[in-house]
Amino acid sequence: MTKRFTLALTVLLTISASARPARADDFAIDNSHSSIIFGVSHLGYSITYGRFNNVSGTFTLDAKGPEASTFQVALDVASIDTNDAKRDEHLKGPDFFNAGEFPVITFKSTKVAPRKTETGIMLDVTGDLTMHGVTKPITLELQKLGEGPGPGGNDFRTGFSGTAKLRRSDFGMTNMVGPVGDEVAITISIEGIRKDAANAAPNATSDATTEKKTGGTYSNASSPSTGEAGFESPEKCFAAVKVAIERGDMTAFCSYMTDEIRQPIIANLVMLGAAAISDEAGELREMAAGLPADEISATFQKHGLTNQYVDSLMQNPPTSLRDPANVKKLNDAVTNPASFGAEMLTIMEGSNFPGKFSGAFRGELRDVAVSGDKATAQVVTSAGASPIGFRKTAQGWKLDVHY
Numbered sequence: 001m002t003k004r005f006t007l008a009l010t011v012l013l014t015i016s017a018s019a020r021p022a023r024a025d026d027f028a029i030d031n032s033h034s035s036i037i038f039g040v041s042h043l044g045y046s047i048t049y050g051r052f053n054n055v056s057g058t059f060t061l062d063a064k065g066p067e068a069s070t071f072q073v074a075l076d077v078a079s080i081d082t083n084d085a086k087r088d089e090h091l092k093g094p095d096f097f098n099a100g101e102f103p104v105i106t107f108k109s110t111k112v113a114p115r116k117t118e119t120g121i122m123l124d125v126t127g128d129l130t131m132h133g134v135t136k137p138i139t140l141e142l143q144k145l146g147e148g149p150g151p152g153g154n155d156f157r158t159g160f161s162g163t164a165k166l167r168r169s170d171f172g173m174t175n176m177v178g179p180v181g182d183e184v185a186i187t188i189s190i191e192g193i194r195k196d197a198a199n200a201a202p203n204a205t206s207d208a209t210t211e212k213k214t215g216g217t218y219s220n221a222s223s224p225s226t227g228e229a230g231f232e233s234p235e236k237c238f239a240a241v242k243v244a245i246e247r248g249d250m251t252a253f254c255s256y257m258t259d260e261i262r263q264p265i266i267a268n269l270v271m272l273g274a275a276a277i278s279d280e281a282g283e284l285r286e287m288a289a290g291l292p293a294d295e296i297s298a299t300f301q302k303h304g305l306t307n308q309y310v311d312s313l314m315q316n317p318p319t320s321l322r323d324p325a326n327v328k329k330l331n332d333a334v335t336n337p338a339s340f341g342a343e344m345l346t347i348m349e350g351s352n353f354p355g356k357f358s359g360a361f362r363g364e365l366r367d368v369a370v371s372g373d374k375a376t377a378q379v380v381t382s383a384g385a386s387p388i389g390f391r392k393t394a395q396g397w398k399l400d401v402h403y
Helices: 002-018 085-092 234-247 250-255 259-277 283-287 293-302 305-311 316-323 324-333 337-349
Strands: 025-027 035-042 047-054 055-062 068-074 104-117 118-133 136-148 156-168 183-194 212-214 218-219 365-372 374-381 384-393 396-400
Touching: 002 259, 055 183, 055 384, 104 136, 118 156, 136 250, 234 250, 234 365, 234 374, 234 384, 250 337, 259 293, 259 324, 259 337, 259 396
Parallel strands: none
Antiparallel strands: 025 055, 025 183, 035 047, 035 183, 055 068, 068 104, 104 118, 118 136, 136 156, 156 183, 212 218, 365 374, 374 384, 384 396
């Protein structure tokens, strides 16, 4: 366990110290995985729902400054679908949307205000909605649902869901107000593909249905929802790890590891996080200096850990951490290990960790030796060479302990 502890701590310090701040990323909306749904009262007896089948647009996300993010969305009015062809034609006509004269509905954000909620970060996105030839301000409440590699691993995706309300009469659509409701409730779900797809993890696999090897990549039916990803070779796995570190993409990084290395890393994160909120952390307390205790405590609570539970392991942190039973207990106590690890690593970016680890993973991968489902290699930097391990799982090659 000592060897695994050492490697896990090294990797942890490497990521925390060397990950650069995440930059703003541009995404293109994926129409096939996005929905704009509206609901309107019919005679006060029911709600009639419809959607626009053609959704396009872009958004830019700034992870370090969410208020600098932007959203632009366009809806093809002719693609309206209420499950009744006759009604759809009526809605497209001059009595309602008048698609012939106003074929597109657009939204362009003017302000993004992030706020914390019990379920995560919410974005209040205010912008100009142009519909039926009228432009009015509207605010969308959007919550980020998740991010990671897309099907096949050839791109990187993120998605939001949210709601909004408006009065159609504000946009000049006053026909039949009364029997047909004026207030329109809108439900939004958008999924975006990062535009620099070339930087996404190459040949990572996910969303698979059977275990097989197809086109050089592996997949497995039991891949968890956290976005497990594997690669067709140790070299491609290492390349993806470097990209994730350079981008500060902790979620992707955590999905590139085997459980055997992820579990001790998560144990390290818990110990260092506990050190930031505890006065009994000993040598770890100094290492954790500068970590935001309130953010760490909130993250613990979110993922099913209590401060009291963590404190029980702080009486002798190094011994506790080297105990495989405690490592597994910590891992199992977290509701979503990969997500928890990613959030903790993000919190720890830029903290006061030893600088000697900052160059790891920025070197070249050399001397790759494959033996069955395991591989070893050296990461060569100007400071020297460090060993690294990989293992071929059902999903493909992943970062592992070195043997």
